[in-house]
Amino acid sequence: MSTYDVIVIGAGPVGENVADRAVQGGLSVAIVERELVGGECSYWACMPTKALLRSTAALHAARRLPGAREAVIGDVDAAAVLERRDGFASHWKDDGQVSWLQQAGIALHRGQGRISGPRTVEVVDGDATTTLTARHAVVIATGTRALVPDLPGLAAAAPWTSREAAAAHRVPARLAVIGGGVVAMEMATAFTGLGSAVTVLARDGVLPAAEPFAGERVVQELEKGGATIRIGAEARSVRRDDTGTVHIVLTDGEEIEADELLVATGRRPNTDDLGLEAVGLIPGAWLTVDGTLRVLGAEGAPIGDGWLYAAGDVNHRVLLTHQGKYQARAAGDTIVARARGERVDDRAWGRHAATADERAVPQVVFTEPEVASVGLTAAAAADAGLRVRVVDQDLGAVAGAALHADGYDGQARMVVDEDRGVIVGFTLVGPDVAELLHAATIAIAAEVPLERLWHAVPAYPTLSEVWLRLLEAYGRPA
Known part of the structure; x- marks a missing residue:
């Protein structure tokens, strides 16, 4: 039997970030993984899928520009795209990720991790079984599957x-x-x-x-x-x-x-074979958590004294890698703080509360055109009971768009909470809009008043000038 301060089940980006945050806080950590260290995002999702998309997007971008389009003499080389994708997937080998764990001081146990009791995890690898115990916390970060x-x-x-x-x-x-x-x-x-x-x-x-x-x-x-x-x-x-x-x-x-x-x-949670029944939970179900990512039981209270956490897709809050990593940072900091006997600040926007999961979730869909959004859609804001005003802008009419590509076609939408004078939703659709999204994320997460946004001057001539056009269409408050 081996004892650590924290045991993390699942070595995807969420589990890795929980573990790293806890180690940086001075705790000892073991991570359990049954497949490849690095998880879905590294080998079958975020990185390889974007590699599949990028070459075609770059070719189409070149064809939108006179001078560049004349230099394009062929179509996408599919074999070369797949080869580049293989590189981003590390050829489905996790040596580099394992090396990172070692350098970070995180112990790796390969096999199927199952909770067998409070703060106890059994790791089954073939015929061998290793029992791990945690002084402070067990974190489930096993993600989802199709x-x-x-x-x-x-x-x-x-x-x-x-x-x-x-x-x-x-x-x-x-x-x-x-x-x-x-x-x-x-x-x-x-x-x-x-x-x-x-x-x-x-x-x-x-x-x-x-x-x-x-x-x-x-x-x-x-x-x-x-x-x-x-x-x-x-x-x-x-x-x-x-x-x-x-x-x-x-x-x-x-x-x-x-x-x-x-x-x-859709997706389903990887919770079938985690031994959840040992702590009164249902195998195969999504895990319900509080604002600090502690798993809640049937009565709505934390399991035991709050030793069990769930971060990332498995808690069904937001099924996005970056939000899972955000949760991981919050969970890791919370575990460290509680291990030190500190009071956990779980107020809205507090360091230990995963508030952005409800208010400021950014997402980019890497289609053509790209779709970048954060916060609420107009319909979702209305359903939430907010008194909203929707402002739309032709993104192609912005000066920077004309320089970006001939015939640039796109749209931007700002959803404003009229009672508070802040943006609660923002959507951009068009070529290469992904890099514009973080400004909107900051505006929503920080609840920046529209009056203040007038003083955030966009550089000319860039696509970011859409912010000025949206504010002009909204009208400056008296």
């Missing part, structure tokens, strides 16, 4: 999930996608750019959680690139024949054929 719906024939057809799409070593001639969310649209964008004939079956629409104009513009660009987007289409059954062709039968009887099928219909 949710594959119970559709007749689907499992037998061996569909791609986000993992197979991100790690694909060939570009299928025909790719069908079930789903219309972020993963579905990013991979539809990637494989359209790489040469696949892509058909998207988006039963619930495209990017349904975003402002409506975002999904509309993404659909327009995908269709320009040759993709087929079927809004409202729903699969009834799936089969793969002896030639490898996938047949998707829709609820209206139509049949669609593809060489591969990507299912991107």
Whole structure:
């Protein structure tokens, strides 16, 4: 039996950040991982998927500029893109990440971690079992995996999930996608750019959680690139024949054929095999946490004396890597503070409270065009009971856009809480808008009054001038 101050189950970016924060606070930490150190983001999500998208985006950007477009003499080299992707996925080897753990002073235990009692974790690796105990805290940071719906024939057809799409070593001639969310649209964008004939079956629409104009513009660009987007289409059954062709039968009887099928219909928590039953929790369920990421039991109180934490996707607050890392920092600081006997500051925007999960969540969808948003949509703000005003701006009318690309097409939206005079939501759609997002995130997180934003002067001629145009459209307070 080995004893540490903190045990973290899951060595993805969230688990790594919890562990690092705790070690920096003077605590000893063990991290448990059953797969690759670095987790989903490093090998099957954030980094490799953006590598799949970037080359096509750069080529399209060059083609929007006279002088540059004349230098473009060919299409994307799919093999080179996949090779570059392999590099960003470290060829699915975690040596570098393991080396970082060692340098950081974090002990690694490989295997399946299961909670067997208060502050106790058993690690099973083949026939060997190691028991670890924690003086202060156990943190679950096991993330999620793809949710594959119970559709007749689907499992037998061996569909791609986000993992197979991100790690694909060939570009299928025909790719069908079930789903219309972020993963579905990013991979539809990637494989359209790489040469696949892509058909998207988006039963619930495209990017349904975003402002409506975002999904509309993404659909327009995908269709320009040759993709087929079927809004409202729903699969009834799936089969793969002896030639490898996938047949998707829709609820209206139509049949669609593809060489591969990507299912991107949501995520489920990796909590099935964690021993949650030992502490009165339900295996396979999302974990409910308080503002400092302590896991809550059925009665709504922390487990035991508050020794169990959950950070990242597994608590279902926000399924985004950067928000999980934000939670990890909060959880690590909280564990250190409580270990020292300090009072934990869990007030709104306090250092130990993950308040941004509710108020200022930024997200970029790396489609063409990019969709960058933070805070609430206009509909969500209204549903929350806020008295809001929505201000829209043609991003292509900003001087910096004309320099950025000929025919630049984009839109910006600012959602203002009229009672407090602050921005509560911001959305940008257009080429290369991702780098504009952090200014809006700061404005929302810091609750900067609109009157003060007039003194944040955007440089000319840049895309950031959209801020001035939005404020002008809103009108300066008297």
